[in-house]
């Protein structure tokens with residue numbers, strides 16, 4: 001099956017030398033792409049800026065920087081895919097008026113106005129055909145189950161993988177993660193803390209069994 005994976009953070013320009021981003025390392029998304037390749041799938045990885053090297057055997061790797069670029073690539077590739085796993089930590093807001101020249105400091109404070117970016121996963125949920133499998137992630141610091149189930153419903157997902165962030169031993173930057181997978185069918189699978197590579201393999205075996 002051809003499967004689209006998104007990974008990493010996005011970068012939103014404030015001016016030519018500064019940007020807004022987040023703590024995503026891309027490790028989980030790259031591990032998911034690698035697990036799918038190993039299981040024999042044709043994988044298109046759309047990646048924000050990360051320092052990881054590309055998994056071997058990808059169908060293609062599309063490198064993007066901003067949420068808008070990621071949205072464009074993902075929406076172009078998705079119609080030809082049987083499934084999509086959206087693991088990228090996409091910026092929810094970007095500077096509304098990025099400066100074309102470097103902003104110089106002055107005595108007073110600087111106020112930046114931020115505007116919403118496109119929710120790419122929500123767009124895919126609206127585009128999706130009944131036979132496409134759409135998987136989202138929910139990284140939360142609290143109310144994990146309720147927020148994850150709300151997202152699955154709102155974004156028309158088949159699965160949502162919920163994981164807790166803000167703890168030192170897991171999540172962003174870490175090599176380990178724990179997660180709970182919720183399916184639209186009501187199925188729930190818990191995965192205890194383990195290396196992201198192993199977790200990725202278990203999650204993809206669960207969601208995309210067989211080739």
Ligand code: C5P
Nearest residue numbers: 086087088090118119120121136137138
């Ligand atoms: O609503 P929230 O951002 O918590 O949802 C997280 C899920 O949505 C992740 O799967 C993430 O990749 C996806 N997402 C997206 N585009 C956005 C924001 C989130 O695809 N602008």
